[in-house]
Amino acid sequence: MYEPPLRGRPLVGRRSVLRLLGVAALGVVAGCRSGKQRTAPTTPAAVTTPPSRSPQPATTSAPPATASASPRSTVSALSPDQLVAQRVAAAEQALLAAYDAVTVAHPELAGRLGPFRADHAAHLQGLVPGAAPSTTPSDTAPASSPSSGIAAAGPPLSSPPASTAILHDLADLERTAAAARLGDVATTSGSLARLIASIGGCEAAHAALLSVAT
Amino acid sequence: MSDSPVVTALLAAAAAENAAVYGYAVAGARLATGQAKNAARTAYDAHRAQVQTVTQWLAGLGATPAPAAPVYQLPNPVVDNPSARDLLAAIEESTAAAYADVVAVASGQLQHDAALELQAAAIREVQWRTTPVPFPGLVGRLPG
Numbered sequence: 001m002y003e004p005p006l007r008g009r010p011l012v013g014r015r016s017v018l019r020l021l022g023v024a025a026l027g028v029v030a031g032c033r034s035g036k037q038r039t040a041p042t043t044p045a046a047v048t049t050p051p052s053r054s055p056q057p058a059t060t061s062a063p064p065a066t067a068s069a070s071p072r073s074t075v076s077a078l079s080p081d082q083l084v085a086q087r088v089a090a091a092e093q094a095l096l097a098a099y100d101a102v103t104v105a106h107p108e109l110a111g112r113l114g115p116f117r118a119d120h121a122a123h124l125q126g127l128v129p130g131a132a133p134s135t136t137p138s139d140t141a142p143a144s145s146p147s148s149g150i151a152a153a154g155p156p157l158s159s160p161p162a163s164t165a166i167l168h169d170l171a172d173l174e175r176t177a178a179a180a181r182l183g184d185v186a187t188t189s190g191s192l193a194r195l196i197a198s199i200g201g202c203e204a205a206h207a208a209l210l211s212v213a214t
Numbered sequence: 215m216s217d218s219p220v221v222t223a224l225l226a227a228a229a230a231e232n233a234a235v236y237g238y239a240v241a242g243a244r245l246a247t248g249q250a251k252n253a254a255r256t257a258y259d260a261h262r263a264q265v266q267t268v269t270q271w272l273a274g275l276g277a278t279p280a281p282a283a284p285v286y287q288l289p290n291p292v293v294d295n296p297s298a299r300d301l302l303a304a305i306e307e308s309t310a311a312a313y314a315d316v317v318a319v320a321s322g323q324l325q326h327d328a329a330l331e332l333q334a335a336a337i338r339e340v341q342w343r344t345t346p347v348p349f350p351g352l353v354g355r356l357p358g
Contacts, residue, residue, distance in 0.1 A: 115346050116346055119346050123348065126349070182333075185325060186326060189319070189321065190318050193325070194314045194315070197351070198314055198351045201310055201333045202347060204333035205333075205346060205347065206346060208341070
């Protein structure tokens with residue numbers, strides 16, 4: 001299912017990075033649409049992230065703790081709010097995948113980008129309680145494929161131009177995401193609207209921080 | 215006559231913007247670098263402009279915000295660069311929170327504009343913190 005985007009080629013140049021990000025993001029989004037929500041095991045992130053104000057349970061596969069009195073089965077139609085929450089959650093998954101892809105290709109950026117990635121994981125939790133990122137930084141490498149050596153085969157240390165281009169690309173992704181949240185908010189109200197607007201604020205701020213960093 | 219939820223939220227936003235203007239006036243002088251002072255001046259102007267904008271939004275709903283207070287109580291004394299940045303970050307978080315409340319009850323263009331202002335506040339907030347904030351405008355607020 002996962003096709004190595006850049007077989008045998010070093011990761012240089014913005015075009016390549018964009019392709020990498022795009023492939024990773026599309027893969028995740030497609031995965032989200034392809035079937036039932038996975039009930040993922042509890043992760044450290046799920047325990048430690050403090051979504052300050054989470055919306056009403058927005059998923060049909062919510063854990064028992066959040067089950068409401070409503071006798072909805074797992075195959076009932078999603079409410080409009082749930083649809084929006086799922087859509088934003090898919091976008092957050094895609095952003096997580098982008099950070100993971102960058103971290104695999106440029107491990108030297110992992111520490112710097114860690115807080116940004118953690119924010120998106122928290123967003124996902126806030127939107128879909130019980131959900132877990134489908135990937136983590138450590139298992140994102142194209143699993144056991146020959147291309148798992150991409151990072152090692154690349155330039156031995158961070159080449160400044162490559163890092164700059166990557167941070168620039170991530171800033172663009174965050175900026176685009178923040179703009180998309182404005183549209184997502186429009187179809188919601190109440191605590192979900194508040195949550196999505198806050199997520200958009202975080203993404204706009206991410207874009208600013210990443211732009212300064214470059 | 216009780217105000218509508220939108221008017222109530224906008225009145226709070228106007229109050230937050232007035233407090234922000236005051237806060238920037240107090241803290242701006244304590245910032246360490248010219249770059250930070252310039253950023254603070256830009257933010258000060260933005261908050262002053264937002265006071266006018268929110269006032270216009272309220273006027274459209276037949277309401278008038280309370281005038282700015284002459285003095286505001288600060289959470290902590292501003293004595294140096296770090297405390298100035300702390301205050302400004304807190305001010306932006308309060309501003310973001312006020313717009314988050316508008317987003318929750320408004321619709322259409324007003325809701326969109328409030329969400330955009332939340333983003334602007336979030337950007338300014340991390341400018342002072344220099345680290346990301348996962349949920350700007352919701353910090354310290356419990357689910358409910």
